[in-house]
Amino acid sequence: MELIEYSDAEMMMVMLADKLASEISKSFSSHDHVSIAVPGGSTPGPVFDTLSGADLKWDRVHILLTDERMVPPDHERSNERLLRSHLLRDKADAATFVRLVPDAETDMETLEARLAPELPLSILLLGMGSDMHTASLFPGSPQLAAALATDAPPLMQIDAPGGLEPRITLTGPVLRGALSTHVVIIGDEKREALERARRLDPAEAPIAAILGEADVHWAKE
Numbered sequence: 001m002e003l004i005e006y007s008d009a010e011m012m013m014v015m016l017a018d019k020l021a022s023e024i025s026k027s028f029s030s031h032d033h034v035s036i037a038v039p040g041g042s043t044p045g046p047v048f049d050t051l052s053g054a055d056l057k058w059d060r061v062h063i064l065l066t067d068e069r070m071v072p073p074d075h076e077r078s079n080e081r082l083l084r085s086h087l088l089r090d091k092a093d094a095a096t097f098v099r100l101v102p103d104a105e106t107d108m109e110t111l112e113a114r115l116a117p118e119l120p121l122s123i124l125l126l127g128m129g130s131d132m133h134t135a136s137l138f139p140g141s142p143q144l145a146a147a148l149a150t151d152a153p154p155l156m157q158i159d160a161p162g163g164l165e166p167r168i169t170l171t172g173p174v175l176r177g178a179l180s181t182h183v184v185i186i187g188d189e190k191r192e193a194l195e196r197a198r199r200l201d202p203a204e205a206p207i208a209a210i211l212g213e214a215d216v217h218w219a220k221e
Ligand SMILES: O=C1O[C@H](COP(=O)(O)O)[C@@H](O)[C@H](O)[C@H]1O
Pocket: 038, 039, 040, 041, 042, 043, 044, 066, 067, 068, 069, 079, 126, 127, 128, 129, 130, 133, 134, 135, 136
């Protein structure tokens, strides 16, 4: 793991967006299309705002969410809603959004077939909660061990503890298989959680499953 510290979050978001844009651009030389998986939640909006204006061949970029909350796409807690309002716009409007949420017409088998051509992920950006969850891999979730197992299906429905809505998430093998991995976190509480996670097993600290190869981007505020 490499920890990259920034003097403020605003600067971190711009520099991280530039880094992702440059990795996308480089990936075109070896891939027909570039698959980038990104988180939802409260942190990545400003990265998306900058990245959406980058001058890239967006028609060759496929964008996925690392996880989704099982709420309607226009719900305020929907990660897709965040993505549509901050990333799938401006120049990035030409990108393809690969939607990985089951519904009446779309079962898990169909979603796995939709995900398969995107693997391995070219670029993975993850967030982390102060409880050390990443994507929707939560400590204490009844399905966590199955989702982290080497033979886990690529995508799983999972329960989040603490009264949160059920989720769908990319699983351990998909996250660990990404060609480039970044984690973005802000604040002392998450920095302490990161340091704790480095000493723990993924069964207690799911973020630990992907830290080995990751660049972690952190700013205090
Ligand atoms: O629930 C989620 O939480 C994590 C972390 O979110 P944050 O609000 O603490 O930044 C996020 O990465 C994940 O995509 C989301 O569904």
